[in-house]
Amino acid sequence: MADGDEPFLSRWSRLKREAKAPARSAESDGEPGNAAPAEPGGASAATGQDARPAGVGDSSSVSHPGEPALDLEKLDLDALDGNSDYKPFMSAGVPEEIRSKALAKLWLSDPALAGPEQLSDYMEDFTDAARAIAPGLLRTAYKVGQGFLSDEETAEWDRLGRSEPAPEAAGLAQITIAPESPDQVEIAAFLAASDAYAHSLYPPKSNHLVDLATLMAPNAHFVVARREGKALGCGALILAEDGSGEVKRMWVQPEARKQGVGQRLLEVIEIAARERGVRVLRLETGIRQPEAIGLYSRCGFIECEPFGSYQPDPLSRFMEKRLS
Numbered sequence: 001m002a003d004g005d006e007p008f009l010s011r012w013s014r015l016k017r018e019a020k021a022p023a024r025s026a027e028s029d030g031e032p033g034n035a036a037p038a039e040p041g042g043a044s045a046a047t048g049q050d051a052r053p054a055g056v057g058d059s060s061s062v063s064h065p066g067e068p069a070l071d072l073e074k075l076d077l078d079a080l081d082g083n084s085d086y087k088p089f090m091s092a093g094v095p096e097e098i099r100s101k102a103l104a105k106l107w108l109s110d111p112a113l114a115g116p117e118q119l120s121d122y123m124e125d126f127t128d129a130a131r132a133i134a135p136g137l138l139r140t141a142y143k144v145g146q147g148f149l150s151d152e153e154t155a156e157w158d159r160l161g162r163s164e165p166a167p168e169a170a171g172l173a174q175i176t177i178a179p180e181s182p183d184q185v186e187i188a189a190f191l192a193a194s195d196a197y198a199h200s201l202y203p204p205k206s207n208h209l210v211d212l213a214t215l216m217a218p219n220a221h222f223v224v225a226r227r228e229g230k231a232l233g234c235g236a237l238i239l240a241e242d243g244s245g246e247v248k249r250m251w252v253q254p255e256a257r258k259q260g261v262g263q264r265l266l267e268v269i270e271i272a273a274r275e276r277g278v279r280v281l282r283l284e285t286g287i288r289q290p291e292a293i294g295l296y297s298r299c300g301f302i303e304c305e306p307f308g309s310y311q312p313d314p315l316s317r318f319m320e321k322r323l324s
Contacts, residue, residue: 070088070089070094072094072095072098075098075102077098077101077102077105078105080102080105080106081106084106089102089103174227174228175225175226175227175232175261175264176225176226176227177223177224177225177226177264177265177268178223178224178226179221179222179223179272180222180223180224181216181222182212182215182216182222182234182236182249183212183216186224186231187224187231187234188212190231190233190234190251190253191212191249191251193251193253194209194249194251195209198286201286201288201289202286202288202315203315205313206286206313206315206316208284208310208316209249210236210238210248210249214238214248215236215248215249219238219239219240220236220237220238220239221236221237221239221269221272221276222234222235222236222249223235223236223265223268223269223272225252225256225261225264225265227256231253232252232253232256232261233250233251233252233253233256233261233262233265234249234250234251234265235247235248235249235250235251235265235266235268235269236248236249236269237269237272237273237276237278237281239276239278240308243277243278243279243280244278244279244280244281244282244307245273245276245278245280245281245282246281246282246283246284246308247266247269247281247282247283248283250262250265250266250292252265257291262292262295263295263298263299266295266296266299267299269281270299270321270323273323274323274324278323279322279323279324280320280321280322280323281301281320281321281323282304282307282308282318282319282320282321283296283301283318283319283320284310284316284317284318284319285316285317285319286315286316286317287314287315287316287317288315293317293319296319297319299321300321301319301320301321302319302320302321303317303318303319304318304319304320305318306318307320
């Protein structure tokens with residue numbers, strides 16, 4: 001199997017074991033100057049001592065049968081390194097935030113990152129994977145990264161990762177987005193909420209909201225996102241006479257945010273623009289809406305000068321995306 005086809009965590013675990021193999025072989029042959037690798041529990045075979053950070057084993061405030069106690073009050077995360085014992089942080093009583101920070105520190109402090117060339121080559125991939133893994137999976141990922149799991153165990157982990165999509169992804173698959181009339185009770189509530197939100201952030205002269213009549217005009221294309229019939233958000237494409245298009249009235253209900261609904265709406269609007277021969281898609285948003293700016297940037301929009309009837313405004317951010 002080529003490296004590119006092998007799942008990252010499986011590859012990392014394999015390389016860890018391969019890198020440790022020469023050291024184990026040298027130890028068994030009795031060669032001097034070769035210390036045995038750290039055991040999964042964090043004990044050093046060369047010294048016979050546990051590699052424990054400050055706060056581990058000092059009290060029984062958080063413990064699990066067969067594991068050292070973890071004193072949260074004395075815990076020094078900065079003292080953790082790649083040889084520290086990860087087991088105390090697996091105890092049920094350890095807060096998830098502390099567990100995640102500790103395991104991330106242990107993983108990223110692994111001396112293998114500065115060791116064999118074939119491992120350091122994966123440093124960027126390694127750190128990116130650490131950031132992308134959900135906190136609840138970080139403990140397993142750390143064990144894989146340290147080479148504590150067998151090939152069979154890593155294969156099972158990878159299989160589960162493919163067959164069990166994240167709840168957000170599962171929910172996103174149930175969302176439908178389709179053209180609808182903006183003249184609906186649900187949409188009226190969305191527009192009113194959008195108006196109230198905009199007015200709470202900007203003075204009237206910096207609000208550039210379009211009304212229901214504009215959304216119902218022949219040059220407007222209005223879409224609504226729904227899940228099981230319930231409206232989650234909306235957005236519109238307004239066609240201009242110069243062949244450009246403008247994204248307007250993007251709105252996602254608070255309970256549906258951070259689920260990819262806004263991005264799906266924007267993607268559908270872009271498809272509609274391309275189907276209508278739009279050469280450039282533009283929008284105006286406010287500087288006090290970093291989430292919206294981040295969404296547009298991720299979807300390929302870049303900053304531009306004011307367009308159409310807009311005037312320069314320090315509270316506005318103008319963006320565009322070339323479609324052809």
